[in-house]
Amino acid sequence: MDREPKQDRSRATRLRLLEATIDCLATQGWAATTVSVVAEQAGVSRGAAQHHFPTREDLITAALEFMFDGRMAEIRQEAVGLPLGPGRTEAVVSRMVEYFTGPLFRAALQVWTAAAADDALRQRVVPLEAKFGRVAHRVTVELLGADDTDPVAHRLVQATLDLARGLGLADVLTDDSVRRSHVIRQWAVTLDAVLGQPAVS
Numbered sequence: 001m002d003r004e005p006k007q008d009r010s011r012a013t014r015l016r017l018l019e020a021t022i023d024c025l026a027t028q029g030w031a032a033t034t035v036s037v038v039a040e041q042a043g044v045s046r047g048a049a050q051h052h053f054p055t056r057e058d059l060i061t062a063a064l065e066f067m068f069d070g071r072m073a074e075i076r077q078e079a080v081g082l083p084l085g086p087g088r089t090e091a092v093v094s095r096m097v098e099y100f101t102g103p104l105f106r107a108a109l110q111v112w113t114a115a116a117a118d119d120a121l122r123q124r125v126v127p128l129e130a131k132f133g134r135v136a137h138r139v140t141v142e143l144l145g146a147d148d149t150d151p152v153a154h155r156l157v158q159a160t161l162d163l164a165r166g167l168g169l170a171d172v173l174t175d176d177s178v179r180r181s182h183v184i185r186q187w188a189v190t191l192d193a194v195l196g197q198p199a200v201s
Contacts, residue, residue: 025107100168
């Protein structure tokens with residue numbers, strides 16, 4: 001009888017740690033995101049944190065993977081409310097750009113920067129980044145209704161993600177939302193012209 005509540009508590013603790021890690025990375029940066037700081041923010045003991053995640057790298061990579069998977073699932077669910085016909089492409093591009101301008105991207109950016117100077121961390125991050133790229137590409141293909149076997153369509157979807165990442169970087173230090181909206185609209189027109197989707201109104 002006690003096992004299920006215990007498992008529930010364990011899952012809840014793990015979830016709090018993962019969410020606190022993303023928040024710390026996004027708001028305080030890599031250096032400040034230690035196991036102790038995350039545990040305190042999550043309201044759990046350091047020992048409890050280390051029970052779930054023995055090392056800082058375990059904690060951070062698990063948090064990024066958890067939040068990425070959750071965000072991609074949300075984007076798929078939100079697809080139900082996307083317009084059909086005119087306006088859909090712009091709405092899809094906007095969703096992907098929102099991912100790259102949100103707290104997860106800011107958190108990931110902290111980790112990618114640290115990994116550039118840390119071989120051990122880089123070995124953990126590179127496969128994770130490759131997975132993120134594959135899944136984001138697949139989701140974008142699904143939402144656009146693109147034919148990914150067509151080399152031009154494949155490259156355009158990849159360019160969409162590269163554009164979204166670049167717009168995310170531009171938004172890190174200053175609010176770039178006004179310019180970003182114009183870029184998104186123009187890119188949607190370009191995609192529609194090449195992919196044969198209805199024009200954005």
